[in-house]
Amino acid sequence: MRRLVAALLFMAWSNVSVADNHGGLIMHRSMQTFPEAMLALQTTIGEHGYKLSRVQRVDIGLTKSGYKTDKYRVVFFGKPSEIRAVKHSEPQLIPYLPMKVVIFSEGSETLLVAADTSEYSKLVKNQHIKDLLVRWNNDIHSIFSDVK
Amino acid sequence: MPFSLRSILKPGLLLLASLLYYSPAVQAAPSGKLLYGMHCASCHGHNGKGGMGVPLALDSFQGSVSDDYLKKTIRFGRPGRVMPGFTHLSDAQIKAIVKHVRSFSSATPLQDSGLLVSGNVKRGKELYAQRCASCHGANGEGGKGTGVTFSRPRDLPIIAPGLNNSGFLSAASDSLIKSTLMNGREGTPMQSFLKQGMTEQDIDDVVSFIRSYETRTATKTPQKNPDEKAVIIMDSPHDLKTTIAQVKSAAVAKNFRIIRTQELEQGLVEKGKENKNEVIVFFCNFETLNKVLAIDPRLGLFLPCRVTIVEKAGKVQVMSINPRYLSALYNNAELDAACDEMYNTYIEIIEEATL
Numbered sequence: 047m048r049r050l051v052a053a054l055l056f057m058a059w060s061n062v063s064v065a066d067n068h069g070g071l072i073m074h075r076s077m078q079t080f081p082e083a084m085l086a087l088q089t090t091i092g093e094h095g096y097k098l099s100r101v102q103r104v105d106i107g108l109t110k111s112g113y114k115t116d117k118y119r120v121v122f123f124g125k126p127s128e129i130r131a132v133k134h135s136e137p138q139l140i141p142y143l144p145m146k147v148v149i150f151s152e153g154s155e156t157l158l159v160a161a162d163t164s165e166y167s168k169l170v171k172n173q174h175i176k177d178l179l180v181r182w183n184n185d186i187h188s189i190f191s192d193v194k
Numbered sequence: 195m196p197f198s199l200r201s202i203l204k205p206g207l208l209l210l211a212s213l214l215y216y217s218p219a220v221q222a223a224p225s226g227k228l229l230y231g232m233h234c235a236s237c238h239g240h241n242g243k244g245g246m247g248v249p250l251a252l253d254s255f256q257g258s259v260s261d262d263y264l265k266k267t268i269r270f271g272r273p274g275r276v277m278p279g280f281t282h283l284s285d286a287q288i289k290a291i292v293k294h295v296r297s298f299s300s301a302t303p304l305q306d307s308g309l310l311v312s313g314n315v316k317r318g319k320e321l322y323a324q325r326c327a328s329c330h331g332a333n334g335e336g337g338k339g340t341g342v343t344f345s346r347p348r349d350l351p352i353i354a355p356g357l358n359n360s361g362f363l364s365a366a367s368d369s370l371i372k373s374t375l376m377n378g379r380e381g382t383p384m385q386s387f388l389k390q391g392m393t394e395q396d397i398d399d400v401v402s403f404i405r406s407y408e409t410r411t412a413t414k415t416p417q418k419n420p421d422e423k424a425v426i427i428m429d430s431p432h433d434l435k436t437t438i439a440q441v442k443s444a445a446v447a448k449n450f451r452i453i454r455t456q457e458l459e460q461g462l463v464e465k466g467k468e469n470k471n472e473v474i475v476f477f478c479n480f481e482t483l484n485k486v487l488a489i490d491p492r493l494g495l496f497l498p499c500r501v502t503i504v505e506k507a508g509k510v511q512v513m514s515i516n517p518r519y520l521s522a523l524y525n526n527a528e529l530d531a532a533c534d535e536m537y538n539t540y541i542e543i544i545e546e547a548t549l
Contacts, residue, residue, distance in 0.1 A: 070522075070523035071492060071495070071523055071524070073236035073237070073492070074236055075235045075236040075239070075240065075245075077240060097461070097462050098461070099460065099461030099462045100460070100461050102498065104483070104494060104497070104498070107453070107478065107480055107483075107498075108480055108483065108484055108487075111480035111481070111484075113480060113484040115484075115487070118487075118491070118494060120494055120495075120497075122461070124462055126459065126462045126463045129458075129459070129462060133458075133472070137504070137506075138424065138425050138427065138513075139424075139425075140425075140458070140472070140502050140504060140513060141425050141500070141502050141513050141514050141515045142424075142425075142515065143458060144458075144462060146495065148491075148492065148494040148495050150491060150494070152245050155239070155240075157236060157245075157246075157491075159492045159494075159495055160495070161495055161523070165523070166424070169424050
């Protein structure tokens with residue numbers, strides 16, 4: 047609840063919209079190094095009540111195949127009950143589940159990218175799921191705000 | 195549903211935030227630094243040193259553009275070149291961002307004369323082909339590599355802008371283009387063409403040719419095909435186990451490596467309690483992965499490739515994201531071909547698996 051209050055007041059004070067997106071994507075730059083940002087991301091995902099299901103180490107696969115890349119990971123997460131609700135009600139969204147964040151380093155800073163899940167709400171009919179997708183979007187903003 | 199304090203407070207807080215958001219007192223004093231941090235820093239860097247976006251702190255950049263150019267660039271963006279148009283920001287907010295951007299450099303901003311340049315378009319076309327096309331593209335489409343960050347190998351912090359871009363043409367006045375051609379931009383490959391032997395008349399001709407893109411081939415915002423579905427779904431005539439095996443076999447036949455096969459709920463629920471009838475096959479061709487991440491590293495959001503196989507009430511379906519549907523999210527025209535290729539690959543794999 048405190049997070050919600052802080053996030054809402056911050057958004058109101060900063061005079062920016064809730065969904066400040068880049069064409070359906072949410073992007074944030076953390077001034078932390080990759081390991082620090084990754085740790086902060088995993089911590090805040092948990093603090094927001096989500097379960098981290100897997101970290102895909104894309105950079106490892108690329109490097110082993112002989113390609114140059116800086117640190118590049120995909121973090122998968124979700125709340126089991128919510129994932130099941132979406133699967134049950136809107137099975138066409140299954141390929142987009144669970145939620146994920148791409149995190150990659152850029153020098154001494156770190157970039158984070160996620161899909162604006164509220165965009166998916168246009169694809170669904172169930173109002174509960176629509177609301178859920180909007181909340182996921184707000185949670186991602188809040189999670190990114192913590193990583194900063 | 196249980197009645198809780200939270201259920202009352204949450205809508206109340208949303209209302210409070212909305213009231214604050216639309217409050218004239220708040221609207222009256224936008225913070226450029228804060229707005230920049232929210233909207234611009236992810237691409238341009240907190241200190242304007244660049245990344246996916248132009249290095250705004252570069253003195254030669256700041257000295258060669260006017261405030262009006264920056265404002266219009268923020269407002270209209272660069273269709274198809276990653277930079278979005280911030281149509282939802284107020285004029286006061288954009289002005290505040292520009293003021294903050296100006297704090298990155300002590301260079302004196304270009305004072306735009308507003309004068310229109312009148313040159314020979316035909317001659318300008320010839321000069322453009324000789325002097326400009328190698329960096330800006332034969333048709334003014336700009337340098338390749340839009341969307342690339344320093345997470346990937348990269349030679350320069352700046353990519354030659356797309357001169358035929360409708361956003362660029364809206365933002366850049368004739369005198370701004372002329373000034374850039376005459377003076378160049380120190381610290382970038384853009385040289386002074388006066389120093390390279392061109393006359394002012396030559397430069398006027400090139401400016402007129404660039405301006406003529408407005409009526410010929412200016413790029414527009416990539417439009418999402420309204421008929422494009424968000425997902426690719428096909429029914430399988432086989433059982434779940436056979437379909438999974440067929441998906442893997444089809445992916446391998448397309449030169450992909452199977453990374454892993456897992457239940458969708460793996461890692462989310464207690465081990466052993468996953469729904470066994472929802473399985474994801476992850477596969478990757480690292481050469482292709484490297485290629486698309488070099489076009490736009492944000493595409494990793496939908497990579498590595500994955501196909502989900504679901505059995506429900508005895509019916510097996512194979513599904514994946516639709517890359518064509520997603521490409522419009524990125525405002526990056528360079529991605530379109532890659533997304534088309536990915537789309538065709540998904541279709542071929544899923545068709546093969548469901549034969």
